[in-house]
Amino acid sequence: MMDIVLTGFMGSGKTTIGPLLAQELRLPFFDLDVQIVQLTGCSIVELFEDGENYFRQKEQEVLQKVIKQPGVLALGGGTPTRPSNRELLRHSGAQIILLEAQIQTIWQRLQQTQVQRPLVQTKDQLVALKKQRQKNYQQVANLCVQTDNYTPQQVVKQIAEQV
Ligand code: S3P
Numbered sequence: 720m721m722d723i724v725l726t727g728f729m730g731s732g733k734t735t736i737g738p739l740l741a742q743e744l745r746l747p748f749f750d751l752d753v754q755i756v757q758l759t760g761c762s763i764v765e766l767f768e769d770g771e772n773y774f775r776q777k778e779q780e781v782l783q784k785v786i787k788q789p790g791v792l793a794l795g796g797g798t799p800t801r802p803s804n805r806e807l808l809r810h811s812g813a814q815i816i817l818l819e820a821q822i823q824t825i826w827q828r829l830q831q832t833q834v835q836r837p838l839v840q841t842k843d844q845l846v847a848l849k850k851q852r853q854k855n856y857q858q859v860a861n862l863c864v865q866t867d868n869y870t871p872q873q874v875v876k877q878i879a880e881q882v
């Protein structure tokens with residue numbers, strides 16, 4: 720079963736921290752979005768074209784498979800919004816780490832990447848969606864790490880000392 724799962728909003732650092740943490744702990748790294756693309760043969764944007772529900776269904780199916788592997792897994796920002804995913808995560812035995820960042824930090828990070836996030840086009844959408852999801856992240860996480868003002872290496876060190 721998966722050893723460590725990283726959760727948190729888009730732009731909280733999951734995809735940056737994940738591979739570095741896996742390397743530090745000598746474990747394989749999995750990114751849920753990458754697994755979804757590989758297993759469905761469609762891009763995230765294409766899957767969203769059939770509606771968020773369709774994407775969530777695929778996401779859930781892939782999570783059920785990948786959670787059985789040992790390693791470090793970076794979730795998508797919306798994965799814990801589904802109650803069945805929260806249940807699966809809570810019973811997985813993995814340490815679930817919430818990466819936190821302030822709105823301004825997240826907004827800057829989202830502007831800097833080429834990755835398309837269909838659900839967040841404006842800062843107002845970001846504020847509303849983050850607020851709506853905060854409870855879901857806290858429901859699954861065993862540990863919370865602030866990433867603002869720290870380098871990825873510092874964040875990895877902080878996590879590695881606590882797992
Ligand atoms: C989503 C976050 C994305 C990706 C999809 C939906 C979300 O992952 O799964 O665009 O609902 O927050 P990242 O958190 O890796 O950007």
